[in-house]
Amino acid sequence: MPIVAFNLWGDYAHFRKYYTTTSPLTFSLPPRTALMGIIGAICGLKKESYLAALAHESIGVAVSLINPVAKVRIAENLINTKIAPLMARIPSQSGHIQVRFELLKNPCYRVYVSLKDAALQSTLKEMLAAHRCVYTPYLGISELIANFCFIGEYEAEAITPDDYVNIRSAVNSDAIRDLSIEEGKEYFSEVVPCDMADDRVVTRFSKIVYERTAQPIRAMVTECLDIGTGEYLAFL
Secondary structure (H helix, E strand, O other), X not given: OEEEXXXXXXXXXXXXXXXXXOXXXXXXXXXXXXXXXXXXXXXXXXXXXXXXXXXXXXXXXXXXXXXXXXXXXXXXXXXXXXXXXXXXXXXXXXXXXXXXXXXXXXXEEEEEEEEOOHHHHHHHHHHHHOOOOOOOOXXXXXXXXXXXXXXXEEEOEEEOOOOOEEEOOOEEHHHEEEEOOXXXXXXXXXXXXXXXXXXXXXXXXXXXXXXXXXXXXXXXXXXXXXXXXXXXXXXX
């Protein structure tokens, strides 16, 4: 299967964890749902249609860390827009609240995409190669604009290895038969949203495993992708 790879980065990112409210925390990597939105923005898919076009059965997505995960907390002033119909008429004191956001500092990821729709795959490749997008991609919230660059296109083969392999991307825990814990590596897991219905209700969650310092995970897995570069990937 053909796979398009591109780097995605920014100054900050915030992929809000669904169970946090007054003190928003962030996932360490963009969930599959966030990547669907970024791919849809680059290709020009409408908000009402990109979820169906990029559903689980239509696209394979893998993501790996380029920079180690680093988090900071920054206070942001939020405005209560329910107080007045016009932003300019919101009282300066009663209409504001300060909230500490957890943000990812200097995040950089490599994203691998394989679309069953050949025309859409070609569009994505062309837009990435030309460094163009139809809508502005951002890293979780609209204030955190994303940048991207095209890396290349690979021909991937799905394999079932009978030994340990170095997985460059995050891996679903269900696919891990055994994990080799190596010295000098930091292993983390998170439960992340993976699919949403048209009404933006999450329909599937997955527990992913990743290495915080951007090193590969050595594991025995049920299935992975060989892209011919000596690296192996796993779709989310």
